[in-house]
Amino acid sequence: AGSSSLAAVRHVLLVLSGKGGVGKSTLSTELALALRHVGKKVGILDVDLCGPSIPRMFKVQDSDVHQCDSGWVPVFVDQEKSISLMSIGFLLEKPDDAVVWRGPKKNALIKQFVTDVAWGELDFLIVDTPPGTSDEHISTVEALRPYKPLGAILVTTPQAVSVGDVRRELTFCKKTGLRVLGIVENMSGFVCPHCSECTNIFSKGGGEELAKHAGVPFLGSVPLDPQLSRSLEEGRDFIQEFPKSSAFPALTRIAQQILDGASQRSS
Amino acid sequence: DCPGTSSAQAGRAAACQGCPNQRLCAAGGAAADPAEAAELRERLRGVKHTVLVLSGKGGVGKSTFSALLAHGLAADESKQVALLDIDICGPSIPKMMGLEGEQVHQSGSGWSPVYVEENLGVMSVGFLLSSPDDAVIWRGPKKNGLIKQFLRDVDWGEVDYLIVDTPPGTSDEHLSIVQYLSASHIDGAVIITTPQEVSLQDVRKEINFCHKVKLPIIGVVENMSGFICPKCKKESQIFPPTTGGAEKMCQNLNVTLLGKVPLDPQIGKSCDRGQCFLSEAPESPATSSYRNIIQRIQEYCDLHHFQEEKII
Numbered sequence: 001a002g003s004s005s006l007a008a009v010r011h012v013l014l015v016l017s018g019k020g021g022v023g024k025s026t027l028s029t030e031l032a033l034a035l036r037h038v039g040k041k042v043g044i045l046d047v048d049l050c051g052p053s054i055p056r057m058f059k060v061q062d063s064d065v066h067q068c069d070s071g072w073v074p075v076f077v078d079q080e081k082s083i084s085l086m087s088i089g090f091l092l093e094k095p096d097d098a099v100v101w102r103g104p105k106k107n108a109l110i111k112q113f114v115t116d117v118a119w120g121e122l123d124f125l126i127v128d129t130p131p132g133t134s135d136e137h138i139s140t141v142e143a144l145r146p147y148k149p150l151g152a153i154l155v156t157t158p159q160a161v162s163v164g165d166v167r168r169e170l171t172f173c174k175k176t177g178l179r180v181l182g183i184v185e186n187m188s189g190f191v192c193p194h195c196s197e198c199t200n201i202f203s204k205g206g207g208e209e210l211a212k213h214a215g216v217p218f219l220g221s222v223p224l225d226p227q228l229s230r231s232l233e234e235g236r237d238f239i240q241e242f243p244k245s246s247a248f249p250a251l252t253r254i255a256q257q258i259l260d261g262a263s264q265r266s267s
Numbered sequence: 268d269c270p271g272t273s274s275a276q277a278g279r280a281a282a283c284q285g286c287p288n289q290r291l292c293a294a295g296g297a298a299a300d301p302a303e304a305a306e307l308r309e310r311l312r313g314v315k316h317t318v319l320v321l322s323g324k325g326g327v328g329k330s331t332f333s334a335l336l337a338h339g340l341a342a343d344e345s346k347q348v349a350l351l352d353i354d355i356c357g358p359s360i361p362k363m364m365g366l367e368g369e370q371v372h373q374s375g376s377g378w379s380p381v382y383v384e385e386n387l388g389v390m391s392v393g394f395l396l397s398s399p400d401d402a403v404i405w406r407g408p409k410k411n412g413l414i415k416q417f418l419r420d421v422d423w424g425e426v427d428y429l430i431v432d433t434p435p436g437t438s439d440e441h442l443s444i445v446q447y448l449s450a451s452h453i454d455g456a457v458i459i460t461t462p463q464e465v466s467l468q469d470v471r472k473e474i475n476f477c478h479k480v481k482l483p484i485i486g487v488v489e490n491m492s493g494f495i496c497p498k499c500k501k502e503s504q505i506f507p508p509t510t511g512g513a514e515k516m517c518q519n520l521n522v523t524l525l526g527k528v529p530l531d532p533q534i535g536k537s538c539d540r541g542q543c544f545l546s547e548a549p550e551s552p553a554t555s556s557y558r559n560i561i562q563r564i565q566e567y568c569d570l571h572h573f574q575e576e577k578i579i
Contacts, residue, residue: 018357018402020435021326025465050436051323051469098323098437098472100479103407106438131325131435132356133404160539161330164399165357171402195499201532203539226505233464233509 005071006114008121009043011262012149013181014140016173018165020131022157023186023222025053026232027254028128030247031153033239034255036082040123043074045113046087047140048130049099049106055089059235065090070118086117103135110136114143124262131165133172141176150262151179153219153254156210157187159203163210170214181261182217183207184254190224191246219257222250304450307418311451313425314349316568318485319444319456321477323469325435327459328490328528330359331538332557333432336457337364338543339561341387346427349380351417352391353444354434355403355410361393365541369394377422390421407439414443428568435469437476445480454571455485457525457564460516462492462508467516474520485567486523488560489513494530495552505530526560528553 006012015024015031025048032042046054055061058077065086066073074084088099088109119125127144130136152173156166166183173180185207191198201224211218225247231238242248270280320333330352337350352360361367361381369381371394380388392403392413405413423429431448434440445453456477460470470487477484489512494503508514517524531553537544545554 019326020357021324021461050438050472051325053465053469056465056468095468096471096475098476098479100437100442100476102439102442107406133402134356134410135406135439138404138406157326159535161359161362161535164362165359167400168357168402171400172404175402175404190494190503190505192496192499192501193503194501195496197496197498199494199497199532201494201505201530202535203532224505226503226507229463229505230507230509233507 005117005119006125006147009119009125009147010123010266012125012127012144012147013258014127014129014144014149014152014178015155016129016137016152016169017131017155017162018133018167018169018172019156019162022155022162023184024131024155025057025128026228027153027155027184027186027222028126029054029057029232030228030238030251031255031258032083032124032126033237034252035124035259037239038255038259041082041121043084043086043119043122043125045117045125045127046085046089047110047113047127047136049088049101049109049136051130052087052089054085054087054128057232057235058083058085060085061089061095063090068118071116072118074117074119084119084122086113106135107139110139111143114140133168137172138176141178149178150265151181153181153258154183155186156183156207157202158185158200158206160206162202163206166207166210167214170216180214180216181258182219183211183214184219185221187224188221193226217257219254220250222247222254303415307415307447307450310419311423311448314423314429314451315427316571317429317431317448317451317453318564318568319431319433319453319482320459321433321441321456321473322435322459322466323437323471323473323476324460324466327461327466329435329459330354330363330432331534332457332459332488332490333430334360334363334538335543335545335557336561336564337387337389337428337430338545339558340428340430340565341384344386346386347425348387349423349426349429350387350389350432351429352389352393352432353414353417353440354432355392355405355413355440357434358391358393360389360391360432362541363538364389366394367399367541371395374422377420379422388423390417410439411443414440415447418447437472441476442480445482453482454568455483457485458487458522459490460487460513461490461506462504462512463506464510466506467510467513471516471520474522484522485564486525487513487517488525489527491530492527525563526556528556528560
């Protein structure tokens with residue numbers, strides 16, 4: 001255990017948003033699946049201690065975490081061990097148990113999650129976070145600092161109320177010296193499956209405008225896709241099973257940009 | 268033996284002496300101090316009903332609901348309504364109420380809430396920030412301190428309904444508001460969810476939180492419940508209730524389902540523009556859902572008040 005747990009991880013990236021419910025866990029999951037598709041080994045560290053969504057999105061919510069000599073063993077979602085996960089969701093006795101902790105106790109567990117998990121060799125470690133700019137975020141960034149993260153992807157939905165919170169998250173990144181890889185605008189339009197009419201349920205364009213205004217890359221818009229929602233509910237591999245679905249092109253494009261950015265940095 | 272970091276005795280019990288976390292726990296422990304509790308009770312004496320709007324899950328519509336609940340209750344001009352936003356990191360309420368850019372004024376009797384209408388006052392950390400890019404990057408104890416100030420230093424006056432909008436989760440803000448308001452009283456919590464299991468799994472935790480801290484649950488609202496295409500009028504389940512939605516969860520946990528609200532693109536638009544959706548789209552099915560739910564909450568509060576009077 002100790003500081004060597006991330007030694008064999010090539011790239012660390014965070015998924016952030018000032019706003020809740022915009023699709024951070026969804027993006028973390030789909031990014032991991034897309035990267036696996038092109039042969040990468042990926043880990044997801046879920047530091048949302050109050051609302052851990054990642055285990056269910058891979059249908060491993062009933063798994064347990066074991067210890068080994070080098071620390072906690074992450075949960076593998078497949079036989080090939082190409083995606084591994086760590087989440088407080090695996091540590092709860094009952095799935096409905098509320099984790100009612102104040103900041104200090106949360107900080108302690110997050111530090112352990114960063115230093116005591118035996119990730120082994122990974123191409124990417126994706127860190128999924130809860131919304132906000134508080135204990136979890138401060139502690140996670142501090143703990144990851146020695147490993148020089150690639151940067152952060154910020155997720156928003158198009159409306160002003162979301163963008164307003166994500167502006168603050170951009171400030172958080174600036175203040176903590178975290179590079180912004182880009183902004184993703186999620187839930188960007190809904191195409192009715194019956195008549196193909198597109199409705200902008202949560203407005204449109206706010207994420208792209210924010211990226212322009214803040215001078216950071218715009219990674220793309222992902223539409224509302226009931227097949228994607230259903231896929232996550234059932235812990236399925238959306239990238240593998242629904243290549244013709246409306247969210248597929250945007251998600252794979254985002255993954256490609258991350259890959260390009262990572263290989264640029266490596267060279 | 269450690270009393271538990273979330274206990275009212277955190278940091279103050281005999282067993283805490285010498286524990287390296289003692290100072291941290293004590294800083295978070297709220298109105299365990301009887302003098303503080305008395306001060307808060309005095310300040311909140313004029314508040315008749317308090318409703319907390321909670322969710323384990325982010326982005327399900329807590330702030331939207333809080334704003335519309337406040338507007339709905341304030342439609343009766345004889346009622347005084349207060350809306351307190353304790354989401355310190357992501358304060359959405361000022362924008363939704365059309366109060367972006369407003370600042371808080373001090374008077375002899377404390378901080379003055381920002382008034383939307385004569386009978387509807389609002390307080391949020393948003394009013395204390397000078398730029399929309401300002402981030403509040405605070406750890407728990409500092410957030411707790413501000414929440415205490417909101418309750419102690421704001422001159423709320425005589426209020427019929429105090430609505431408290433919260434951030435997602437079960438952490439500092441939630442523990443603190445329950446602890447501080449125990450000096451006064453809370454009628455109950457309204458819990459917001461969307462239909463999918465990803466939300467419900469967090470909301471079940473929130474329901475457990477309420478049981479743990481003995482907070483009565485007024486009921487659950489299922490938001491974003493279906494979408495009717497404006498062109499072909501056919502319904503789509505964008506957030507599918509794969510495990511039975513809020514209805515099944517409420518049945519299983521013996522909690523009231525207050526109602527279901529469908530998706531309506533006008534809701535987001537109104538919120539972004541700081542307008543009241545209920546007034547902008549009176550014919551929308553979402554509006555009638557909201558109005559029914561608001562009425563049920565009002566009835567719950569009236570009954571609660573009546574029962575308290577009976578006890579006296």
